[in-house]
Each structure stands twice: as C-alpha cells, then as structure tokens.
Amino acid sequence: MSLIQQYQASFRDRNAYLSQEFTSGPVDWDDAPFKHTVRPGTFEVPLPAGAQLAERPAPGVSLAALAWALWHANGLLRRKLDVDWTKSASVLNHGRASYARGTASGGGLYPVELYLFADGLAGLPSGIYHHCEARSVLQRLRAGRCTPALAACWHGSARAGASYLVLTVRFWKNVFKYKNFGYQVVTEDVGAMLGTLLQVLGELGIGAQVRYRFADRRLAAAMGLDLDDEAPMAVLELAPDSGGAVLADGGAWQGRAAAPLERSRRVAVPELIRQLHAATLLDDVPPPRALEPWLPAGRRTALPAPAPLATDTELFMRRRSSMGRQDAGAGVSPEQLATLLAAAMAPYRSDVVAQPAGPRAVRLAVFAQHVPGLAVGAYAYDPAAHALQEEGGAPDPAAGLQRIYYLENYNIAETALLVAVVARHEEAYAAWGERSLRICNAEAGMIAQRTYLAAARLGLSCGAALGFNCAEADSLFQLQRPAESIVMMLMISGQGAPSGFTARFDG
Template identity: 30%
Template structure:
C-alpha cells in the first residue's frame, strides 16, 4: 500500500488500516506520559490558581500554572460501565487532562526552550506525571532555532519556545495505523489549549507547522523512529518580529555546527513494542529539509451558494473564566439531554470557534481554510436542517431542511452517543486533498492539527455556554459528505462533534491540585 492509498483509507475507509485480527495488549500498554531518567529536575509550583482571569504571578511560577492548565494531570476519575454482554459491570480508572485525547492515551509530549533568570537556560521536557521540568540540554539556542524556522522568527526576542511532539507507540498500541489520524488531532487540541491559556496570561504566540524537522529532533534529543516534532510555538510578553514571514535558506553550517547529539533514557513500560511502518514512512516523507519546501495555504474563496442565508444574531465577544470552562469540559457520551438551544447561543458558539488564530499557514488574515457545517434540531428560531456556517457574514447557509438525526445515527459505527438527544451536531470540514499540493505529505498532519485547534476552541466555548461536546471519528464520512454535498466543494468531514446540554455522569472524580 502506497502512502496516497494509506491516507485515503485513513480518512475514508479507516477499517482498512487496522488488521481484522488486531487485539489490544492492554497488559503491555505504554504509559500515557514520558518518564525521563537521570535528568536535572526543576520543580514547578503546585499551588494552582482556580481562575486564570486572576493570574498575577510572573516568571517560573507563572509558567508552572500555564503548563499545568495546558497539559498537566488535572484529575482522576472512576466510572462504572455495564459490560456489553450484560454480565456485570466494569470500572474504568483514568487520569484526566484538560485537553481531549483519543482513548485518553495522550500521544503528544511537551518540550520547552526557556530563557529565564534563576535556572539554567536550555531545553526542557515537561514531566506531566510529576508537574516538573527536566533539563535535556543546557545552552542558548536562539540562532539555531531561528535557522530551523527558516529565519522567519527572531527567537532571541522570544521569552521561550514551546515544542509539541508525538510519541507514535503511545496510541498505536491500541489503534494500530489509525493512530496517525488521532496523533494530529491530539497535537492540535493541545496547541488550541496553549493558545487559549497563554492568551489569558497576556502572552503572544504563533504556531509554526513548518520547520526543519531533523534539526529540531536533534536539538530535543529525540529518536525520530519513535517520536518526532509536530509544531513549534515561540512566545513572549509583547508582539515580536516573528509575526512576519521572510523565508531565508541559510546554510546549516552557519547556525547548527555546535549542536551535538544528546543521550537520554526514558521508561515507557511496554515490553513488546510493535513496528508501525506506515506511520514511520509518512513521517519521514513529511519532513522538511529546506525552507524552500515551506508553503502557504490560500483561504477558500466563496462557496457555491446552496440555499437561503439565515443571518445569526450579532453577539459580543464571549467573556468567561477559562479555568472553570476547563473543569466542566468533558465528553457526555450517553448523558446528553434533549433541550432547546437559543439561536443567540448557537451564534456565540460558532463565532467564537471560528475566530482567526496566528500560524505560518496563511499569508492573509489568519482565518482558517477549515469550515464548520452542522445539522440542527430544536434550535429556537431556526428551521431544522443541514447548514454551512459562513464566518465572514456570520450567517448559516441552508443546504437542506429536515430532521437528520436518524441518518446521522445510522452513520455512526459505535452507538456511544444518542444523537436524538442532541440539538447540535457539528462537522469540521477541510480540503479533500489535505493540502498535498502546497505541503506534500506534511499537509495531512497539519490539516488534522488545524482541526484539533478549532475543535478545542469549540469544546471550551460550549463548556463556557453551559453545554459540552463529544468529538467522534467513528462515523461514515461518505454519508456526511453526501448530506452536505461536499463533492461540489472538494471537501470532506474531518471530525464530528455533537453538542448540547447534559446531565452529570455517574462517576467518582477527584482534582489533582491544591
């Protein structure tokens, strides 16, 4: 199977990338976090504030709170579920973070380049299990990172740089090759959470999806056969010149000559680590070796007008306590309850979700090429039907009128959500070719990360509005594509998100902070 066919199956026939006889070896599962051994430890503050809107700390204490809200282990839960055969019940134990992850496996890892007074300048790993930083490599790497980003960012002006990587085995052990799709979405959700949390701390950030992968993997001390860089995010307390793109292909010898190999060791628990050939192959093919490979995505022009435009109510920007929204955010599964939604609430949800975010993909206004479609039932003042959200005009473009809950329910591969109890079923939509023309095989993972970032804004906004969303990939994409007539636009559904009111889960939950 070549990579084009692999991506086609991954997106449209996911059952073909998982062997029919695949069995998950739960007893040999990896840990959901990376545990380095024998590295210098920098303890982080554990007195976490209950509101990010009241953040007044600085320096390492401020960073401690940011990292905990972005990717720390925030809670522990025990949930009792009935067995499928009706023979008794099963208790599921899980550690919770504020970002969603397929199967709760958290394949992403966080690294950070810091230049702060009071501790060594260098590259650190965020140890989520113990809420601490571990020093991987000491030194100043401003010029190295500036070069690895194609000289589009003067890293010397940044307070630090966040790195999001993926450890392939951490969710491959369960999902086989389908893990590749989840890895991009998970990394995107983490990036979306960083954007929301860092903005509350008055930090300016920009997400770079394009860089010289092997150089950054070397800097972080990664074995790219098991873990690789996915995104680079410089940040600072004021707007910097890294907001302008001026690609330069500087000779690597001019900025990377002093970076030596660094030896580290880590514990992952699994004894029998299987091979994942397609993920390794596409990761190698997606790597950039020169800034000349960097590209930009053109925002999609006007869609073909499909029907009546329904203007949405004008709404002011939503102001809410992000920490509270994080605490309340969860996936309701079978706990949705059928309750009408005011049109103004839907307008807030869509407008906040589609706010522009800063990345190196778009040369214009930062507005994503992704769009949102949805099927609505019981939204006050809106006929039941399928619609496309037009962010520029803040309106819903009608595609079909009708109640589509039953066909959407039939299209689900696992009945873990009762869509008849859900008033809002949204779909994040993207280009069917996954940016391959502009970015080659790197385009697929970037598009999934983009979808994950948008997804996290959607979930946090829903939580702030007293609702919740449940991200789903277990649905028949062709059914949804046909419903929205996406062949006309060359697009496809990337993820399905039922949103609505809910009743509390029957579970024991404990917070993991003081």
Template identity: 35%
Template sequence: MTPDSSGFAHDYATAILRRGREPMPPVDFTPDWGDAPRRGKYYPAATAFPLPAPEPVPASLDTALRASAGTAPRASGNAAPGSAGGTAPGGPGAADEPFTLPLLASMLHHSYGLFGRRLGIQANTDLAALPSYAHANWYRGTASGGGLYPCSVYWAAGPGAGVPPGVYYYAHARHAMQRLLAGDVTDRVAAAVGPQHRAGQFLIVGVKYWQNAFKYNNFSYHAVSMDVGTLVQTWRLWAGAQDRRIEPVLWFDQAALTDLLGLVPDDEALFAVVPLTWAPAGGAGPAPGAQAGGDRSAGPAGGGAGPAPGVRVRHADQERSRRLLEFDTLRRIHRATATALDRPPRGALAAAAVPPAPPDRPRIPLPEPTPMPMPVSAALTGRRSSFGRFAAGRPMPAADLAALLRATAGSTVPCEIDAADDRPLARIHAFVNHVAGIPAGGYGYEPETHSLVRTTAGPPGDFLQRNYFLANYNLEQAAVVLVPTVRTHAVLDATGDRGYNLVNATIGAIAQTFYTAAAALRVGAGVALGFDNVSYVEELRLADTGEYPLLIMLAGAERAGLGDYRYELR
C-alpha cells in the same frame, strides 16, 4: 530516515476518508491493554525541579476567543532574545507581552497538567475499568483522542529564563521540569526553524507514536496530529487571554531537532516549534527547588554558554510496554511529513481556502451569541466529554448554538505561511436536531453573515446514528452535531506532505475551542472520529468543493441526576 514516501499524504488522506467502507489494516487488530504504555514519557535518571503553582486566569473565554481569532501574522518573526515584546497596534490578538517562568508554568498546567480524577456514569467502553487506580481517568484542560495524551512538551531554555539554560521535558504528572541537557542550545533550535523565528526560548511539541498507536495502529497519525492542534489551541486561548502570543512554526528541520533531543526518528516525531517572547531578567541562577545531584547530560551546568555543536540529549525514555509493534502505514506517513522540508511561501494557502456558500441556498439568521464570561481557567477545568449523557428533552437555545458556531469558525492555527488576507481553511457544518427556533436539518455556517445556509431538510437523527460506528453516543439525542471540514487535498497540493499536519492541527484547534466553549456555556459536549466520512460528504454535498469531514462534535443538554465522582488535585 530517508524520504521514501514523498506524496504519500494524499494516499493517507484518502484512506482516512474511506476507512468506514474500506477498513485500514490491520483489520483484526486488538489493543493489549495489559501492556499499554504510560500516558507520558518517563526519564528516570533526569533531575527535576517543581514548577511554580499555577495561577487562575481571570480573563473571560470571550476575551481569549477574540484574541486568538484576531492574531495577525508576525511581520518579521519573534522577538530577539531578551526582548520584552510589547503591545502592538492592530486590535485583538496583536499584543505580544512577554512570558515569565510562572506564566509558562501556569500555561503548561492548564493545558497538559493533571487536574484531578473523574468517575462519572457514562456510556464509554472504558467505564468498567475506571474504578481501578491503574486505569484512573486523570483529566486535563486539553482534549486528546481516546484520552491517550501522546504529546511531549520540551522547553529549549536560553539565558534569562529563570533556570539554567538547557533542554527540559515537562513532566505533567508532577508539574515539574526534568533537565535533559545542560547549556544553551537555542541557536541550534533557531537554525532549524529559520532566522526569522529567532527567540531566546522555545517550546517544542513532539508525539511519541506508541502512546497512541498501541490502540489506533495505522490510524494513529490522523489522531495525534489533531492532538497537536488541541494542545496548541489551549495555549493560544490561555495566552490570548493575557495579551501573549502563541504562533507555532510547522515547517522546520525535524531531523536536526530530533537529533538534538536524542530521539529515535521513527518512534517520536516533532510537529511544532513555538518561539516565546520572554521577559528580560538577571543572570540565571539555580532552578527553583532544584534537587541536588549531577545531571548526566553533557554541557555546562549554567550560564549562557552552549554545549558543543554535536552534543545531544543522552537521557532515554523508559518504556513501560514489554512488546512494541510497528505499523507500516504509520511509518510511511510519518516519513513523508517529516522529510517535507520545503516551506511554502506566504499566501500559498489561498488556493486551499473553503469557497463561499452558494448564494441561492436559503439562509437562517442566527441571534447574537450567548456571552461566555467564564474565566478561561475555569472553562478548561470544566471541560469534559458527555459520552451518552445527552437528553433531547431540553432544546438548545439558538444563542448557544450561535456561540458555538462563532467560536469554532474563528479557530485557526496561525503559522509561518499565513497571509493577512487568507480565507479560513475550515468550514463548520451543523446537523440540527433539537435547537429552539431552528428547523431540523443540515446546514453550513456562514461567518460573514452569521447565518446558517441550508443543505438538507428534515430531522437528521437517523442518518447520524446509522453512520456512527460506536455505542458510546446516541447522536439523535444531541441538540446539534457540528462537522468541521477542510479541503485536505487542496492544502496538500498547495503545501506538500507536511500540510497534512496543518490540516489536522486546524481541526484539533476547532475541537478544543468547541469543548472549552461548551464548558463555558454549561452544555454537554463530545467529539468523535468513528463515523462514515463518505456518507457525510454525500449528505452535505461536499464532493464539488473537495471538503473532507474530519470529526464530529456533539452538543446539547445532559440527563440530570447521574452519578458522578470527582477528586481535584489542586
């Protein structure tokens, strides 16, 4: 893969912004649903062992949000291999207690594992197909664009993990780990991410493009880079509720890890590496419940010895689709970000932060947010999309809106270039339709004063519906439509092409927090990308600040008495 698209992220960001008025090619594209890929990778020859059964997380969502919002950058990277971590001073989010195999298994299940099947009466276009088992909607704790779940989770396990060292793939449908390579390769992962992030265990988040691109073609990169953010934020909420830390590394040698994992560079990209602080343990014995039989991967079967330097995963994913298509713009933006290796210095994002709201605009103070005592695991289990079930007859309490705003505004993706005094990259705007005590109109949320800053006056329902492309939501019926914005071009100027991944991961994290908070508040929720971004720039007066609206988040009461079906796997 050659860096033939340097700087292309600026062009791609502009095309995404304008796609409502200047459609991205291929304009006449229609997905072949009969030849759709699996929603996960399939390694038929890799041995597997079941992971421990997940345990519920008793800590409240409020606790998790305080921890994730309070995380400060690590001063010197992750703990050394075998370190027990520990609680550091510094308030919420400073704790860094160690992971264990049961805790890792529970986190993976609550994020990407299958919870059960849903078949509710709603307005999305896939409703007619859902009764078919082949098209069943198996829901998960993490949100995903189009429900396609293209992220792959790999575990580079070092000594003391409770399993033989090696590279594993999380098989979400079975809640199991498949061994792709035997032997300790954590030194090679550490070399790819940098010595300051040395650890004994790593999670690696990849995206198999075809799992999403078969539907979204060149738009796919925009969608999947947000999916990375939703996944990482689920981990952060889950871990923060239990005094553990998730801090992804976004600038690393992607080519080196792509080679280690045996991936085809243009088919699957690696977006994040997460070093884990791990509890010390005795020698790694056989994997719990491991199946008998040989693993075809090269390298020793256990112990701390690593495979030879040139060894790579030989197992190959078996694709279900008979015909795979290539999309030129998707390939170019992938190559532009993958080959952007230069890591910006800490503090580089200061110039890209959203500026304060104009002091002369009217402000409406918000009440204290509604508490969210629901356990994190229950909120993740209860997360779902409303798809046309909103009903305007019951206005949202202002305290519920305050809770959604405070939670989403505090959502970030902490990474290796953060500085302690960085301002937020994102701002949350709100189109208020039906919120008790709040006049209808457009606002910006100001976290420092916990208030709404007026942008436009009057009911926004007509504007919202007129600028929405799909038929699965009636935006006027939602109590509020939240709009996260980022100064995308400013981030790219400060960080280079790979900064696009940070922009969209941040938006994905906000969306995941929104969904989880809505579940804890027991209000309907939905997230959508099919809107005219340029019209939102004009309506919210964002041209001067360079903010881009990247998705919309709807919340409100739902119609009562609609048919529903749920089947829980656990």
C-alpha cells in the same frame, strides 16, 4: 496518488470504523505503555500545581506564566470518576486510576509531549526542558543556550531571548491501540493542545505564533529525539513581536536525549506510521503558498452576535467528553450556536497565513436538530459573515441519523446539533503538499478543543467522534468529494448528564 492522499482516501472511503486499512490485531492492554513520560535521573525544576496556582500570574512571558499554561493544558487536573453507561464499575478501582487533563486526547491516551526552549528566562537556567506532567516538573534534556539551534529550522529565524514550546508526539503511546489509524488521531491531538495553549497564553497577555512548517530532522536532532519514536509536530513561538535580535545558525547538537521509562515489553510502531511521517518531513522550508479562505456561494442567514468567553481554572475542570450521556434537553439556543461557531473559528497566528486568521485548511458545517428558530437540516458556516448557508434538508426520518455513526457510545437522536469539521483536502494539498495532512488534522483538533471549552463555558455537553460513516456524513452535507470531506464530528447537547450520575475527585 501520493501515500498521504491514499491515507486520506482510506479514511474517507472506509466501509467500517475498524477496517483493515487502519487496524491489525487486537489491543494488548496488558503491555500498554505508560500514559506519562518520565526521564529518571535528569535535572528537575519543580513547577507549582493545583492549589499553588490560586493566583493568576502577571501578564507577559515568565516562568510563573508558563507554569500556569502548562498546568492547565497538560496537568493532571482531576481523576476520572464519571459514571456513564459505556463503562463498568471495575474501571473505577484505584489500581486502574486515570487522570483527565485540560486538553482532549483521542482515547484518553495523551501522546503529545511539551518541550520548552528557554534562553534567558528569569528563574530558569538556559536549556531544553520537557514538561513532566506526572511530577509537575520541568526535566532538562540539554543545558546551555538552545535557541541558536533553531535558527535554520524554519523560514525566518529564531530570536535571541525568545522562548519556544515544541509539541512532539510519542507514537507508541497511541498506536499500540489505534495501529495505522493512529496517525490521524495523534495529528489531531497536536491541534487540540495548540488550541488550549493559545487560549491560556492569550489570557495571560502572551502573544504566540504557530509554526507548522520547519526542518523536522534538524529540530529533532537539536532535541536528541529519534524521529521513528518521537517527532516534533508543531512549534509555538512565544511573544513573536518582542523584537529580539535574529540569531545566526548555531549548528545542530549531537547525541540522544535521556530515554524515558517504557512499560511495554514490546514496542512496535507500525511501518505505515513511519512511512506516513517520513512523507510529511521538510528539510528546506520555503515561504508557504497561500490558501484562500472558503467562501459559500448561496444566500446566508445571519447569526446572533457571539457572547464573550473567558477562561478560568474551573473551566478546564469541567471540560470533558459527553460520550455515553447525551441529553438534548431544551436544545441549543441560536445565541449558544453562534458563540460555539465563532469560538471554534477564531483567528490565530500561524506560519501558513500572512495575517491572523481562523483555521484555513478546514471549515465547519452544522446539522441542526434542536435549535429553536432554525429549521432541521444541514448548513455551512461562513465565519467572515458569521452566518449560515443551507446545504441540505432533513434526512428521511425512517433512515435516521444514527446510520452515520458506527459505534454505540453516542445517541445521535439526543444531540441538539452536529458540528462537522470539513477538510479542504485538494486545496490544502496544492498549497502545502504532504505537510497538509498534519496541518488539516491539527486545525481539526484545535477546533475540537475550542468547542469543548466553549461548550463547558455555556453549560453544554460536547463529544468528538471519528467513528462515523464518512460517505454517509459527506452526503448529508452535500460535500464535493474527494476535494473535501469530513474528518471529525462534534456532538453538542443542550445539557450534560444529570448530577446524580457524576462523581468527582479533584484532589
């Protein structure tokens, strides 16, 4: 069993959420890192933010369109002032202010960083830029033509005049809290950011392709990053059909990028995190093996047609976790359920599937509690047929569903339905090897973000959770372990908190 498979087994078979396999020692909050990455003294290009983005930019790749996408995906949209029973009033003081973004992040830690590779983009000198969300600027890491350095980073090649967004992870921003468990969380955060960017770029008429497989060391060298501290995790190729000339290998750049400010006196990324990431690295990038879509074997019940969902600025303001404030209310209608599932599994372009397709490394299962017309029980979702297949009946009422969740910030009885993200571990590993861990988790995070946004549009509440009893949850859905297992649970309620319990400050 490889290190990656051992890590997946530790997540799958743990006896408690904070088990020894994942954590060691208390969290030193007094020495926590900054939530924002800032590089003082670098060349900056200001970007519009907030009220300056009142008008949607024209379709197509432009600096204005990228500013719009970066703000909605990664900008500081609102100060967190929501009151719920899991928090005390002390966290609302000005000195400990925290700001929400359009994209969800495990623990609200935001370890994912966005970098723009731009050559020939009007209004922006060619170079590699970091999106500094704290200042709403692009901070330049390297000047000059940058896309030739990408030419040998993946199967295929980079194109002249193209723009690329590279998603990296600064490990310490997460693992200071989650320790060894952090690799699971940060790789899901990458997928959540991809989910937002794909949706916003699509609304702007910008096609994009996700590249999960690339030469990690070569790309990190081009960016001047130390892989032990900050590592590229995914590449988003913008307008991949624009037809620019294929570039020759421009060689790897040398030297380090300017170091960001660091608040922590002691930075100690756990050795297991370094080993896990090293195991997933690629140097040669051959064409990927195909992973066939999951197909249910039993009878299916068709769902209503999904409603069309549009994206707007207010939608990202409304996206938030329902942690600590579930209310089953009137439940979730079959039409809302159908729309949520279709949005979560919508097709996208990637380098692991030949044609646009929904997430392939994971599938969805649903436990319905308050869905009119749908019997209480577990179901598998078939996206090709847009239908549900029964996977299990209702559990023993005396046992209840709360037993599958270790923490106290979600009341499972108040959820209208549970959406389980099921990773196809064995099939994904056979297709993509160690890299499959990153791809499975990224697609899980993408599904979570898509579900958050769809729930916000439908007026539902949604919360993602990793602190569940995996063995109990897998049994509930009658999964075939270890071939597949649940990696995330999404709690959906019929409505959010009463308005009297919500405060907002969007200035």
